[in-house]
Amino acid sequence: MTRYLALPLFLLLTVGGGGLIGMTVETGGWYAALQKPSFNPPDWVFAPVWGTLYILIGIAGWRVWRRGLRTLQKLWWLQLVLNFAWPPVFFAAHMLGAALGVILVLDFAVAAFVVAAWRIERVSALLFLPYLAWIAYATLLNAALWQLN
Structure with a gap:
């Protein structure tokens, strides 16, 4: 596979995979009924944030x-599997505690990627920093939702 054909495939995998999961996992009624912490973002924030992050994740993978x-x-593959596993556990199975476990392992995998990449592939490490910040926030949100509900 040529390096220029591979980049669109990585982007298709990350953006397409994330989008497919977002479209197939029902997030509406059940999630809307949950008691939310004060720092819960408005629903419209999630799609542009995740769209951007999936582009960065795809480029880093490439x-x-x-x-x-x-x-x-x-x-990289470990974090992607965990990333794609979290929405069905949280939204479809309604298992907030199990989802917290998944996202904590995801936090570790993304942080391990950043640390391991820092000296040998700095650009990829930098591409993962916004992702690490967002999932750290998402972990706090998941924990608060679990506690409140």
């Missing part, structure tokens, strides 16, 4: 694949 960085590739 960069570590292109350079053949096996350890980073494994961490």
